[in-house]
Amino acid sequence: MLNKNVKKFGLINTIEGWSYLILLFIAMPLKYLAGYAIATKIAGMAHGVLFIGFMIMLFLAAEEGKMKNKDTMIFFIASLIPFGTFWTKSKIKAYE
Numbered sequence: 400m401l402n403k404n405v406k407k408f409g410l411i412n413t414i415e416g417w418s419y420l421i422l423l424f425i426a427m428p429l430k431y432l433a434g435y436a437i438a439t440k441i442a443g444m445a446h447g448v449l450f451i452g453f454m455i456m457l458f459l460a461a462e463e464g465k466m467k468n469k470d471t472m473i474f475f476i477a478s479l480i481p482f483g484t485f486w487t488k489s490k491i492k493a494y495e
Contacts, residue, residue: 408460416484
C-alpha cells in the first residue's frame, strides 16, 4: 500500500536537508566572511519554512505509516545534524 504522506515526507526530508546545508556552508560563510547578511536572511527564512513543513509531514507520515516512536525521534534528531536527513532516506523508504 502506498503511503502518500510518507512519500511526501521523504521528498521534504531531502529538500530540507539541502536547505540546511546551503544555510550552513554557503549563506553563513557569505555573512561572516564576506559581509553579506542578506544571504542568511534568505536562506534562513527558506530553511525555517521547510523545517516547519518537515515537522508537519513527519507527524502526518508517522501516523499514516505507523512509524515506531523510536524511528520518528531518529528522523527528528537527524534533521538537526548536517547530512542527517540523507542518512535517514533508506529508513523512510521502508515505510513507503
